[in-house]
Amino acid sequence: MVSKRIHELEYAIRDIAVVANEIQQKGKKIYHLNIGDPVIFDFKTPEYISKALSDATFAGQNYYVDSLGVPELRKEICSYEKSKNDIDINPRDIMITSGVTEGIFFLLAGLLENNNEILVPGPTYPLYINYSRFFDGNPIEYRLDETNNWEPDLEDLRNKITDKTTAILISSPNNPTGVLYDTKYVKEIIDLAGEYNIPIISDEIYDQIVFEKEYVCPVTLSEDVPIIGLNGFSKAHLATGWRLGYMYFYDPHDNLLELKNGIEKMARARLCANSIAQFAAIEAFRNPGPHTVDMVRKLKERRDYSFQRLKQIEGISIINADGAFYLFPKLNLEEFPKWNSDREFVVELLRETGICTVYGSGFGDFGEDHMRITFLPDIEILREVYDLFEDFLK
Ligand SMILES: Cc1ncc(COP(=O)(O)O)c(C=O)c1O
Structure with missing residues (x-):
């Protein structure tokens, strides 16, 4: 059974x-x-990052850490987000997760039940569909238009917003199509979310892996539309097996406070993310490397x-x-x-x-x-x- x-x-x-x-x-x-x-x-994985991980274990940092993440790491992430993306996030609004995967799990657990909907790009990274269903939610795919370089079809997105929509996912650069949404589309999605009072989830795991175009962080395009960002160490820092990621809340009017408090409860219930990987990640941020x-x-x-x-x-x-x-x-x-x-x-x-x-x-x-x-x-x-x-x- x-x-x-x-x-x-x-x-x-x-x-x-x-x-x-x-x-x-x-x-x-x-x-x-x-x-x-x-x-x-x-x-x-760069040697200095691996060394930081082994140093952490030999230094005895093998204990349960803060459920929301090691405070120094959360501070480093804020500095990084400021210097790379020019966004102001408070360490209190950062949570360290076991990969972006756990961030997705927490978010969908917090948002979905009774066939509530989440708008995800189609095609999309499958976890968004699978975990949505896992939590009795309904993932609704908005079309990425292959005839337009896989950019989002905004008409389709608008038509799919209902009173059950709990969030719109932006996943750019996108898995599987590789599209980096043009800034004008990201801005329009954010405006649409604002019009309907829906938060944005922004999966930013590939934000540093872009070729000709420049990455623009969605938060820089939002005045007061709340955005929950997801990012991690798997891809940019070549540490897939370490299972380390983070979630940040950009929420200028505290619209998502209840969701955030709920997710923090989930984080406490699972104790913490990998401690030594967190200490090594501090080193990766302080000393970025090529x-x-x-x-x-x-x-x-x-x-x-x-x-x-x-x-x-x-x-x-x-x-x-x-x-x-x-x-x-x-x-x-x-x-x-x-x-x-x-x-x-x-x-x-x-x-x-x-x-x-x-x-x-x-x-x-x-x-x-x-x-x-x-x-x-x-x-x-x-x-x-x-x-x-x-x-x-x-
Ligand atoms: C869009 C996207 N989000 C999240 C993940 C999972 O990342 P993590 O290793 O941080 O759990 C992946 C992995 O391929 C991905 O492509």
Whole structure:
């Protein structure tokens, strides 16, 4: 016996790995392009950050810390947000979480019940859909328009606001499309939220991984619309396995006080986030290092290479990514009559070539007929992957 809520939980990014493991056990080489983890490729956690983690454990900082996070770390995050994004957040309005994942869990637990709705981009990072349902909420996808560079379709967004809408999610740079919403769209979403008195959730985990365009933090575009920001250490600081993130509340008129107090209760109930990772993160903020900029430079080359290769494949259309580390090509399945769905395509690609990607429908209804592929590996590996991919289609 298992509850309905667990029975129905799905997470395509890792579910596909189950098929990959099966095939790997038969001795086939697998290319793990399904998961956005830079650390399994040639992006390593900087030594000084690892050293700070080991120093923390040897210094005996292995105890439960404040449920909201180590105070010095919360202060460092405020300074960082001020210097990078020019926003003023009070340490009291920051909460350290076990990855952005826990932040999403807390927020949706606090906002949703009885089929309340949350507006999420479509396609979207699947956790927003899955956790919304887990809490008896209803994730409603607003369309990202593939014919307009995956920018949000504001008409669609407006039409989907109801009296059950509890929040609008902005996830930019977006997973899986890679779009960095143009500032004018972000501003319009915030204005729309203001008009209907709805808070914004802003998932900013890829804010430092942008290529040509400049990232603009949504808070700088809001006068009094409350925004809950989510960010973390997994991607920019190459520490995916440490499970460390944070949530901040920009809430000039205290509209979200009840929600914030509720989430703080949840944080206390789970004791605290990883203590030694928090002490190491203080060091990462005080001494920023070149690792993020180096990663973005390498990623840009890898994105360009992957984009060029995919663009040349017949039956595939593709929009380039502004940020993050994914491409989300469209599979024109009428040109590939052998496969009835993106899922069938992706599973057979995996079985035949060992290339593990994620089927687009795992990212919600608007993801159908697509696949997500990461460009994290180095060019040599990417060359092998795209050669195999082309052979497979031939
Ligand atoms: C948009 C988005 N949000 C959140 C996460 C989870 O991040 P964390 O490792 O901080 O839990 C991911 C991971 O891929 C992501 O793509």
